[in-house]
Amino acid sequence: MTGRARLGAALWVLVAQYFLLLFVVEARWEVPYSWVRNAISDLGAATCFRSEQVERWVCSPWHVVSGVSWTVAGLCLAGGALLVGPLFPATRTARTGLALLVVTGLALTVVGLNPEDTSATLHVAGAVVAIPVGEVAMLLTGLALAGTERWRVLGRVGVAAAVVAMVALVLMVAQVGGPALFGLWERIAAFPVLLWAVACGVALPTRPAGR
Template identity: 30%
Template sequence: MTSSSAPHVSDAPHPQRPAHRVSPAVRLGAAAWIVAAVQFLVVQVVVASAWRTPFSWATNNVSDLGNVHCRTWDASRPRYVCSPLHDVMNASFVLHGALLLLGTVATAACWGRGRLSAGARILFALNAAGWVLVGFVPADVDENLHVLGALLIMGLGNLGLLCAGFVPVGSPFGRLRAVTLTLAAAAVLAAWSFFGQHDPGTGLGALERMAAFAVDAWIVVSGLAALRARRADVAGGPRPSVRRD
């Protein structure tokens, strides 16, 4: 008389879908985010170094690097702006937005489910659109459209970061809640101070960077977390395989 054993769940990873690897889409999105932040920082340093007049990271706006004319600029804070590599900076703005959008779409499985997750991703997409807009429309070409782009970045983008702080804790990005909320709080405060022209002594240019680059800091941290996540940790990961003995 033979006996058959009941099916049991094996913890062994599927041979063609390793448990330690997330999907190609998530890896692509995480890589896009990291490249977006790194290239953006590097290009700013290169473009700023080309200025004949000193560029101040504390008092000059990021947008000054993309202005196309050499002249005294900004009635509220008059300063001479002349950026020889403005085309490089504006191309970086556009690339930054495109890669942000790609990463937001491709990492969908890492955000968890629910309205806050969906809302955060929509706001991140609008943030990405803001970067593309400021790249195509420098501040000294059309200030109104450029300011609209800045509001998308520092307004809706930081609201999206705040929403990202409340995505489900079981998701890869939800496990970063403390980091996310800390960055969001700092960014919202900096944006309020910048738009209200309340300089605590850091310089308004530094405030703008805190408001605009908090999302960049987050996408680097989140991109690395997504690359380290196991497939089973993200939505749509493989189910344990069933083996019959």
């Protein structure tokens, strides 16, 4: 395994800071933040406003931390995907999945750089790309690993997580449960690909599937 591949895996592990800082930023809210109702993007809102989505005030004092965290996570996801090729099987499925992870990471970077309330168009565009493309990327990289003897179980977990995320995306778009469940469906749709990158970054360097 090359040093580049190890660096890529390390970048993927750094995506974990995304989740740590979600809790840190959430803790600074005066109005209780709900993982079931509130959008993830509310943590990065640059101004205070009353949200029609959750019918409560959105005010995130540490919104800059969220923006930086999401931007870093996107760059780590994209950069890692460019470097970890040797850790995956040398198949078209794996290459396509990794390419889509680059797109996902860049889209997440757009989300982080553009708050939902001050740059709504770019923010939404980034999210619209990041979530579904990330799910397909996870599905393809999971399928690639599932076809190996070493990482069959991990690959199947990735495939299953991708399917669950896709179902959640459909439920979110269909507004099942209305605003009361928006945050829940969004998290189930968006988080798995980031957790997948962290898991692969930790596991694959121990026994590269590409060799």
